[in-house]
Amino acid sequence: MIAGHLSDADRLAAGLRVLPETAQAFAAAQAAWRFYSNPALSLPVLAEPLIEAAKVGVREMCRDYALMVLDWSLLHYKHHVSKSDRIELANHQDLGYKLLTALAVSDTTGWPLAPVCLELEALDGLHTTRRRKPLAALSALDGLGPVMEHVEKLQLERPLVWIIDREGDSIKHVREWVAAGRNFVVRADDAPRVVCANRTQPLCEAAKQVPLVRTREVSHKGVPVLQYVGETQIIIQRPARTHRVVNGKPQHQNIAGPPITLRLIVSEVRDSKGQVLARWLLLSNLPAEVSAEKIALWYYWRWKIESYHKLLKQAGQHLESWQQDDAEQLSRRLAVVAMAAVLVWQLAHDQRAEAEQMRQVLVRLSGRQMKRGKEQPGFTEPALLAGMGILLPMLHLLETHSPDELKRLACQVLPGTWSLPSEETG
Numbered sequence: 001m002i003a004g005h006l007s008d009a010d011r012l013a014a015g016l017r018v019l020p021e022t023a024q025a026f027a028a029a030q031a032a033w034r035f036y037s038n039p040a041l042s043l044p045v046l047a048e049p050l051i052e053a054a055k056v057g058v059r060e061m062c063r064d065y066a067l068m069v070l071d072w073s074l075l076h077y078k079h080h081v082s083k084s085d086r087i088e089l090a091n092h093q094d095l096g097y098k099l100l101t102a103l104a105v106s107d108t109t110g111w112p113l114a115p116v117c118l119e120l121e122a123l124d125g126l127h128t129t130r131r132r133k134p135l136a137a138l139s140a141l142d143g144l145g146p147v148m149e150h151v152e153k154l155q156l157e158r159p160l161v162w163i164i165d166r167e168g169d170s171i172k173h174v175r176e177w178v179a180a181g182r183n184f185v186v187r188a189d190d191a192p193r194v195v196c197a198n199r200t201q202p203l204c205e206a207a208k209q210v211p212l213v214r215t216r217e218v219s220h221k222g223v224p225v226l227q228y229v230g231e232t233q234i235i236i237q238r239p240a241r242t243h244r245v246v247n248g249k250p251q252h253q254n255i256a257g258p259p260i261t262l263r264l265i266v267s268e269v270r271d272s273k274g275q276v277l278a279r280w281l282l283l284s285n286l287p288a289e290v291s292a293e294k295i296a297l298w299y300y301w302r303w304k305i306e307s308y309h310k311l312l313k314q315a316g317q318h319l320e321s322w323q324q325d326d327a328e329q330l331s332r333r334l335a336v337v338a339m340a341a342v343l344v345w346q347l348a349h350d351q352r353a354e355a356e357q358m359r360q361v362l363v364r365l366s367g368r369q370m371k372r373g374k375e376q377p378g379f380t381e382p383a384l385l386a387g388m389g390i391l392l393p394m395l396h397l398l399e400t401h402s403p404d405e406l407k408r409l410a411c412q413v414l415p416g417t418w419s420l421p422s423e424e425t426g
Contacts, residue, residue, distance in 0.1 A: 037329055043118070046335035047129035050114045051154055053342045054104040057113030058156045061349075064290075065183070066158040067105040068116075068151060069302050071165060072140060073309040075099055075120075075330075076320055085123040085326050096320075097122050097327050099334070100143065102151055103305045107161070110301035111349050112308060115338045116154060117147050122327030129335065134328075141173050148182060161185060161286065163302050169283070172240030175257045178285055185299050188264075188281045195235040196264070203264070206234060207281050210266045215293045218300060220269050220277050227300070228268045231292035234283075235261050260285075267296035307381070311341060316382050344384050362387025 058066045074089050077096040086095040102117040120127045125134030126143070130150045137143070148162060162177070162184040169188045177184050190204035197209065212228035219225070240255040265282040284295055312319045317337050324330045347355060359379045363370060366386035370378055397406075 041332060042132040043127065043129045043331055043335060044132060046332060047116075047118070049339055050129075050335070050342065051116055053339075053346075054114040054116045055154070055156055057106070058104060058158050061106040061109060061111065061113065062158045063108050064158065065107045065161045066156050067107050067163055067298055067301065068160050069101075069103045069105055069163045069305045070144060070147070070168070071101060071103075071302075071305045071309070072167065073099045073101070073313075075313075080323075082325055083327075087121060087123055097330065098140075099309075100140075100147065101305060101308065102147055103308060104156070105163075105301055105304055107158075107298065109349075110297075110304065112304045112345050114342045114345075115308070116151055116156075118331065118334055118338065119143070119147070120327045120331045120334065124327070127327050127331040140167060141170050144168070144173065145176065148177075148180075159183060161298065163299060165302065170240065171236055171238065171257070172242060172255055174236070174262075174283070175240070175260060178260050183284075183286050185265075185282055185284045185286070185295055187299065188283045190281065192236075193238060194264075195237060195259075196232060200237075203234070203281060206232065206264060207266045210264070212266060212268060215296070218269065220271075223271075225269050225271050225277060227296065228270060229265065229293050229296045231263055231265045233261060234264045235259050263292070263295075265292045265295050265299075267299065308341060311381055311385075312337065316385050340385075341381075344381050344388075347384060348379070348381060359384065362391060365390040 075097045076089065076094060077083050077086055078094060080086070083095075087097065088094065089096050089098070098121040100117075100119040100121075101115050103115050104113040105111065106113060118129050121137050122134075126137045127134050130146065138146075144164075152160065160183065162182060164184065164186045166187045166189060168184075168186045169192070171192070174184075174186065188203055190202065190207075192203050193200055194203050194206055196206035210230040210232050212230040215227050215229045217224055218227045237259045240257060242253045242255060243250065262283045262285055265280075265284060267280045267282060268276050269278040270276055280296070280299060282295060282299055286295060311317065312334075319334070319337075322330060322333065324333060347358065350356075362384050363379050364387070366383045368380070368383040368386060370380070370383070
């Protein structure tokens with residue numbers, strides 16, 4: 001099943017890729033359909049190989065911390081009317097599911113290791129690798145607490161650092177994470193007011209007072225750029241304000257809480273002319289021995305989860321074209337595809353000479369053009385997938401047909417595509 005997803009898919013043919021074995025393609029498709037529809041197959045069981053891969057990866061590739069990136073992705077199935085458990089996403093015409101992923105990432109290289117928790121929100125609840133049966137769906141941020149608690153119980157052998165994009169900028173939840181002793185890096189909005197230098201002011205104004213120092217060269221949209229970093233200390237005293245919808249009506253509530261002191265890390269990405277291309281205001285409670293430069297780099301690595309979601313959607317598996325009937329079946333297939341992604345990452349990270357040779361072979365098989373330059377690794381994950389989609393069927397084919405037999409068939413049926421040596425043709 002995993003091998004069937006070790007290839008890039010087409011939007012119009014996003015089903016299981018069937019290897020050229022003795023079984024017919026239709027039979028293989030039926031078997032896959034029964035597999036994803038099997039009610040005895042639980043998500044926690046499917047998640048076990050992912051968790052084991054994460055444990056090995058953390059043990060071998062993380063030094064001080066294991067970075068745990070959390071992010072949501074909307075899965076759009078507007079025209080899939082057979083999926084009766086879709087929920088409303090952006091508007092009443094935009095129907096689909098909401099995917100939450102917790103992705104383990106190395107604190108030394110930024111390499112993705114494995115998704116350790118997958119959750120798919122549907123009309124009947126939350127289909128999650130944490131439980132056998134769907135759970136009641138909470139708000140996006142309220143749902144992070146149970147995920148964090150679940151991942152912490154996995155005992156990944158390194159302290160966790162939760163890295164969350166701007167959706168996680170909620171003072172109520174930040175206070176909860178501080179009280180629970182969780183380390184985090186959260187991208188903040190500009191507007192909320194904080195106390196900095198004994199003065200209450202918007203966060204963006206406090207950020208302007210932070211001197212920035214050039215730290216490293218990074219890549220922005222494939223172009224080498226420079227990263228500048230600085231930090232200061234802030235205090236958040238304001239009450240939290242909740243936003244809930246009850247019976248279709250919005251409800252708001254102010255919740256007071258104790259003041260909390262956090263580090264404000266300001267990170268800017270600039271081009272060679274000094275123009276600011278991206279700017280992040282990061283809030284963290286990590287201890288002082290973790291430098292602001294390192295925290296900014298860890299947040300920069302957050303884009304790995306965006307690449308993973310892109311691999312699931314338009315750059316590899318075309319998830320939004322899958323034909324499974326409901327979220328339960330989709331979530332099982334998502335777990336299998338996550339295992340395929342882990343295998344691709346392991347090949348991408350392998351430093352052995354044989355792995356480098358295999359990557360070159362797969363890129364050649366894929367037919368993809370790679371960008372040149374010292375910052376380019378010479379491959380992309382979609383290219384590795386595309387190459388595997390050719391290599392694996394080719395290896396299966398060679399078990400039943402010799403190379404000479406295939407050459408003769410090509411010469412006889414497809415003239416001009418291959419030339420046999422003179423002693424074979426004569």
